[in-house]
Amino acid sequence: MWLSFISFVACISHASTDPSAPSPYLRVPSPRQLAWHRLEYYAFLHFGPNTFTNEEWGKSQSTPDVFNPTSLDTDQWAKTFADAGMAGMILTAKHHDGMCLWNTTTTSYKIGNGKWAKDRLAKGLDADVVKMAAASAKKFGIKFGIYLSPWDIHRDPAMPKNLTGTPYDEPQIFGDNTPGDYNDLYKSQLTELVTMRLGDGAPIELFEIWLDGASGSDTVQTFDWTAFRDIIRQNQPEAIMWGHQGVDARWVGNEDGVTVATNWHTISRTQDSTRYSGDQLQTGVRDGLYWAPAEADARIRDGWFYHSTEKPKNADALMSMYLKSVGQSVNLLLDVPPDTTGKIVNSDAEILLRFKSQRDALLKNAIPKAGLAFNASSVRGNNSILYGPANVLDDNNETYWAMDDDKKSGWLEIDLGGSVSIDAFIVQEHIALGQRIGGYSIDAYVNGAFRTVVTGTSMGYMRIHRLSSTSTTTRLRLRITQANATPLISSVQVLGARS
Numbered sequence: 001m002w003l004s005f006i007s008f009v010a011c012i013s014h015a016s017t018d019p020s021a022p023s024p025y026l027r028v029p030s031p032r033q034l035a036w037h038r039l040e041y042y043a044f045l046h047f048g049p050n051t052f053t054n055e056e057w058g059k060s061q062s063t064p065d066v067f068n069p070t071s072l073d074t075d076q077w078a079k080t081f082a083d084a085g086m087a088g089m090i091l092t093a094k095h096h097d098g099m100c101l102w103n104t105t106t107t108s109y110k111i112g113n114g115k116w117a118k119d120r121l122a123k124g125l126d127a128d129v130v131k132m133a134a135a136s137a138k139k140f141g142i143k144f145g146i147y148l149s150p151w152d153i154h155r156d157p158a159m160p161k162n163l164t165g166t167p168y169d170e171p172q173i174f175g176d177n178t179p180g181d182y183n184d185l186y187k188s189q190l191t192e193l194v195t196m197r198l199g200d201g202a203p204i205e206l207f208e209i210w211l212d213g214a215s216g217s218d219t220v221q222t223f224d225w226t227a228f229r230d231i232i233r234q235n236q237p238e239a240i241m242w243g244h245q246g247v248d249a250r251w252v253g254n255e256d257g258v259t260v261a262t263n264w265h266t267i268s269r270t271q272d273s274t275r276y277s278g279d280q281l282q283t284g285v286r287d288g289l290y291w292a293p294a295e296a297d298a299r300i301r302d303g304w305f306y307h308s309t310e311k312p313k314n315a316d317a318l319m320s321m322y323l324k325s326v327g328q329s330v331n332l333l334l335d336v337p338p339d340t341t342g343k344i345v346n347s348d349a350e351i352l353l354r355f356k357s358q359r360d361a362l363l364k365n366a367i368p369k370a371g372l373a374f375n376a377s378s379v380r381g382n383n384s385i386l387y388g389p390a391n392v393l394d395d396n397n398e399t400y401w402a403m404d405d406d407k408k409s410g411w412l413e414i415d416l417g418g419s420v421s422i423d424a425f426i427v428q429e430h431i432a433l434g435q436r437i438g439g440y441s442i443d444a445y446v447n448g449a450f451r452t453v454v455t456g457t458s459m460g461y462m463r464i465h466r467l468s469s470t471s472t473t474t475r476l477r478l479r480i481t482q483a484n485a486t487p488l489i490s491s492v493q494v495l496g497a498r499s
């Protein structure tokens with residue numbers, strides 16, 4: 001029997017309270033991770049002394065006077081990203097050079113001790129760039145995160161020194177074999193950031209804290225990840241702690257904003273274990289021990305920091321990057337660096353908007369649900385209201401199509417109620433109960449037979465399949481060909497136009 005979408009639209013599902021609901025499968029995302037998956041695409045801001053010395057990895061050679069933006073405008077950053085459809089922005093509060101962009105008490109090596117900040121304070125203006133950026137993000141309704149480099153060249157005895165005799169000549173405590181405890185310094189810096197209060201007195205809200213794994217030094221420093229995590233959890237319970245391989249999200253293994261087609265949200269190592277290779281980080285580990293989904297970091301230009309000689313990528317390149325990250329179940333963190341004026345340059349802002357238009361043209365083109373009808377190989381407990389195939393097209397992310405526990409493969413069909421020219425599909429697994437699916441196909445009914453137009457492996461949070469050429473059909477079938485537990489499909493969207 002074909003089930004019409006309309007008859008289910010008004011039903012409120014109570015699958016979560018149904019005693020026969022599917023049980024979680026192995027590892028599942030925490031609520032903070034589930035919320036983070038849904039952010040999908042957000043900005044990285046590399047800004048600091050390197051912006052002014054034209055470097056990528058400054059070696060802590062300059063005094064804070066080097067930080068001298070001529071017309072800093074953090075509102076412009078937040079507005080640019082909000083307009084571009086990005087969910088948030090993450091700012092380098094401290095890069096490897098060690099200079100702090102907030103008014104820390106842990107070091108004299110902060111922009112607050114430079115001429116720019118002093119001039120602003122004299123005019124009654126704020127000079128704490130982290131606080132200013134957090135307030136701007138809030139004002140424009142996007143999330144805010146921080147990057148706090150664990151590696152700190154300013155404190156690293158293996159790195160050259162140029163600040164002897166200045167107030168910035170501080171003890172080189174970085175390393176397991178140096179006097180002093182660098183972990184204590186890092187914990188104090190982290191605590192200041194996660195407990196910061198904005199100008200209006202409200203506590204800062206952080207969605208992600210980026211603990212970079214990079215180091216260009218031979219100095220061995222064992223980081224106290226457990227203590228870092230506890231500080232974050234206690235003060236910012238919603239924040240994702242990003243590290244090379246977790247705690248909450250992992251590196252994707254490259255800096256190109258892409259991943260491989262088959263990749264899993266779980267891994268089986270912690271931050272204290274041997275590091276995974278780039279390829280292993282891309283793939284993850286099926287049925288792994290920890291939910292630590294990948295985030296793909298990438299740059300709109302060649303460098304992370306602004307360099308006047310570099311040009312931004314074009315919108316087509318960003319679109320292709322997006323389909324290989326967000327379109328493959330991985331969040332995209334795109335770096336868009338402010339220049340020496342302290343603003344995002346116009347060319348980059350324009351490209352972000354052009355890229356948004358391209359995304360919208362593809363993704364906002366779901367064919368209307370009215371007139372669609374569904375069928376499935378089977379439905380869990382024969383209960384079509386709680387688990388029927390029409391659930392994949394409602395706008396409720398808590399509902400899904402499910403079969404009985406012993407069924408690990410099956411199909412659902414959509415009768416399109418007429419001819420549709422299809423450009424793309426979006427499919428989503430109900431990951432709240434674990435990642436289960438390892439193989440699927442989408443078939444289109446053409447000239448009296450089903451023809452496979454999409455083949456996928458690991459599904460996970462979301463897959464966007466753009467077809468290489470438009471397919472015109474009246475019926476579709478999603479086949480789950482492999483799963484390690486009964487598959488749960490949360491959403492299927494058909495993108496195209498009725499012909």
Ligand SMILES: *[C@@H]1O[C@H](CO)[C@@H](O)[C@H](O)[C@H]1NC(C)=O
Nearest residue numbers: 060061062063161162163166
């Ligand atoms: C070294 O520090 C001095 C004094 O702060 C500064 O004038 C000079 O430019 C610095 N050298 C480099 C390579 O940054």
Ligand SMILES: *[C@@H]1O[C@H](CO)[C@@H](O)[C@H](O)[C@H]1NC(C)=O
Nearest residue numbers: 103111112113117121127128
């Ligand atoms: C940093 O904080 C101190 C103490 O509250 C204050 O006197 C100073 O003006 C602040 N500096 C900046 C740059 O905000």
Ligand SMILES: *[C@@H]1O[C@H](CO)[C@@H](O)[C@H](O)[C@H]1NC(C)=O
Nearest residue numbers: 001002374375376377378379
């Ligand atoms: C719907 O699917 C069932 C199998 O689950 C099948 O027996 C039935 O014929 C299908 N209905 C139509 C109208 O295709």
Ligand SMILES: *[C@@H]1O[C@H](CO)[C@@H](O)[C@H](O)[C@H]1NC(C)=O
Nearest residue numbers: 020378379380381382383404
């Ligand atoms: C669902 O319906 C099918 C076909 O009528 C039947 O064989 C099966 O036992 C039913 N399952 C449940 C859980 O009622």
Ligand SMILES: *[C@@H]1O[C@H](CO)[C@@H](O)[C@H](O)[C@H]1NC(C)=O
Nearest residue numbers: 031034035396397398431432
């Ligand atoms: C569905 O979305 C709401 C809000 O957008 C969120 O709170 C909830 O956790 C989501 N549920 C799932 C299963 O993703």
